[in-house]
Amino acid sequence: MKTQKTILLVINPIAGGTDKKPIIEAFKKHVSQNNDESIIYETTGKNDKKAIQDLITEKQPDRILISGGDGTIREVADAIKGESLKIGLLPSGSANGLATNFDIPDSLEKQLKIALGEHFIAMDLLEIDGxxxxxxxxxxxxxxxxxxxxxxxxxxxxxxxxxxxxxxxxxxxxxxxxxxxxxxxxxxxxxxxxxxxxxxxxxxxxxxxxxxxxxxxxxxxxxxxxxxxxxxxxxxxxxxxxxxxxxxxxxxxxxxxxxxxxxxxxxxxxxxxxxxxxxxxxxxxxxxxxxxxxxx
CATH class of the missing domain: 2.60.200.40 (Tumour Suppressor Smad4)
Structure with a gap:
């Protein structure tokens, strides 16, 4: 029986024009405190969808955290269609529209607690011109x-x-x-x-x-x-x-x-x-x- 969880962080290093090292360090610290395994994938803008899918197949994460803007969230959403994976948001884009709609706070520590928490919404997804x-x-x-x-x-x-x-x-x-x-x-x-x-x-x-x-x-x-x-x-x-x-x-x-x-x-x-x-x-x-x- 698996007791240790595997948490995948998908992070866009250029989103919002800010340094992502504090987010990565806080993520690792928070996950390690729960004795869980942390995996980090930094997007490149090339074949990210397939790379995320390959990581999911190989590592079987229990949850995916996303640090970036809405474009990064959409990339992950497309990658996990058909999967029952849960995601958490660590918004770091320019406007972060989805996180704004969910009242995600600015504090990184609070974001991590929410992202790894047990309160969820099964959100609808639209398709527009494919x-x-x-x-x-x-x-x-x-x-x-x-x-x-x-x-x-x-x-x-x-x-x-x-x-x-x-x-x-x-x-x-x-x-x-x-x-x-x-x-x-x-x-x-x-x-x-x-x-x-x-x-x-x-x-x-x-x-x-x-x-x-x-x-x-x-x-x-x-x-x-x-x-x-x-x-x-x-x-x-x-x-x-x-x-x-x-x-x-x-x-x-x-x-x-x-x-x-x-x-x-x-x-x-x-x-x-x-x-x-x-x-x-x-x-x-x-x-x-x-x-x-x-x-x-």
Missing amino acids: FTCLHIADLGVNAQLIENYEKSEIRGKLGYLIQAFPTLINNDFPFEVKIECDDETCIEEGVLVAIANANKFGTGAKINPTGKMDDGIFEVLVFKNFSIKGILETFYDDVQLDPDFVKVIKCKEVSIHSKKPIAFQIDGEFMGEKQLIKAKMTDSKLTIAIPKSFNP
Whole structure:
């Protein structure tokens, strides 16, 4: 009977532009205190999915901890599809949208306790144009901001802030889209169209207050204009978004068509300009360790 656990840490060494040595050292210390075995895999950007799968086959880890941004989590999620593995989050990316949605604290020590704890959510996973989506994808101004951020040399939230003003000023929005969602078809005009499994962007802005990450459906949100009042309200927990500011459609599958190519992003990663987006809820779940206080 196996008593010693094997904990695999998948860490992105360049995520967020920060030194990852303190995370590795704290991880090793925490795991050794429980007399468990620690394994560390540093991503390279080349064949990481297969390398992670090979490690899982060889080492049979009891849990996988992930240190990086949402892109690193997506990589692991794709690698473990079909497996019953549980994961924990040690967020170290630029925005960390998924961790923000689960109220993961900033303290590394607290993150480790949560990641190795016994409170979980079986989170839904979306598929958008063949890619896994964890929390939010969108067309429009936010995706344009992410594209501008990726082209800049300044990382972190400061980089997003610096790019926000030119992005808001220099754009061709609003744009028109045709949305075919389950049994509903509509034509809407807006500055941002989001496909949301979660509540918040990595900045903490709550754009989808009624969304739940384990209910088997997602929301399509059309933000109709640059409402300063509406944007500010997204930072409050009890937000009730004005229907004149945003239209919300709940569905399990959607097709979104734009007359012109529009900037598009998935989980904080710019995916190019798109005219047609297809998204659907999958049968897969991702079991994630969460704080005791989190209410899904």
